[in-house]
Amino acid sequence: MKRIMILCAAASLLAAGCAKQKHVGLRDDADSVAYIIGMNVGMNLLRMDSTLRADAVCEGLRDAMRGATRMTREEARDYYLRYVAFERPAKVRAYEERFLEEIRQNNRSYARTASGVTYTVESVGEERAAPSGLRDTVVMRYVMRTVDGRELYSSYERGDTVRMSVRDLLPGLQESVRLIGRGGRMVTWLPAAEAYGAAGDAALDVQPNATLCFEIELIDVKKPVVRGGR
Numbered sequence: 001m002k003r004i005m006i007l008c009a010a011a012s013l014l015a016a017g018c019a020k021q022k023h024v025g026l027r028d029d030a031d032s033v034a035y036i037i038g039m040n041v042g043m044n045l046l047r048m049d050s051t052l053r054a055d056a057v058c059e060g061l062r063d064a065m066r067g068a069t070r071m072t073r074e075e076a077r078d079y080y081l082r083y084v085a086f087e088r089p090a091k092v093r094a095y096e097e098r099f100l101e102e103i104r105q106n107n108r109s110y111a112r113t114a115s116g117v118t119y120t121v122e123s124v125g126e127e128r129a130a131p132s133g134l135r136d137t138v139v140m141r142y143v144m145r146t147v148d149g150r151e152l153y154s155s156y157e158r159g160d161t162v163r164m165s166v167r168d169l170l171p172g173l174q175e176s177v178r179l180i181g182r183g184g185r186m187v188t189w190l191p192a193a194e195a196y197g198a199a200g201d202a203a204l205d206v207q208p209n210a211t212l213c214f215e216i217e218l219i220d221v222k223k224p225v226v227r228g229g230r
Contacts (some may be wrong), residue, residue, distance in 0.1 A: 047207070049088075089198065092209045096191055099147065099211060103189060116191040117172045125184025129221050131177050134167035138177050139220040144204075145213045152204055161219060170195050177218060184218045
């Protein structure tokens, strides 16, 4: 909420620029600086919530500048916190559910697990050499994409091979890799709850509540060493 208040305070400088005309002429340095502030505020708001309606944002700015807002600061805070905590996550989950179900219905090669992981196995691989426990180590290559196809990570492009214990993988990947064996390939869609959740991952540019697609090639599976007498 504090972040929203800071952004709105900066954005209030742009109230005059939210007039109904299509374009605002950049007449001097003051206009140019104001426009740049507007660009930054807009980009930040889009990262926070890409569904925001620009007209409503501008209306809020104008009302704030006139001192005639439709809500008090306390009412606005309570409404926003309720929206972020309950209403928006529910809408995101509902959209995600429809999206993943449409994938399954439109391509009968896809299946869904109880957790919502939606996958298709392109090659099963060696079924006897499939991960079976959290202590198993998997050696794999993978590509991670967003729902609009934007690539976030590719071990192929980096020229590396990922080696991790199953328990260190994302929950949805823990479930997915057990469905194939050594040499297997699959495409799997992870609901946000089975990936990076509401927090996302800024380092990987994963947005909060992001549904992600993984193309996985399982190179090898290593079982934990069992020492005698222990």
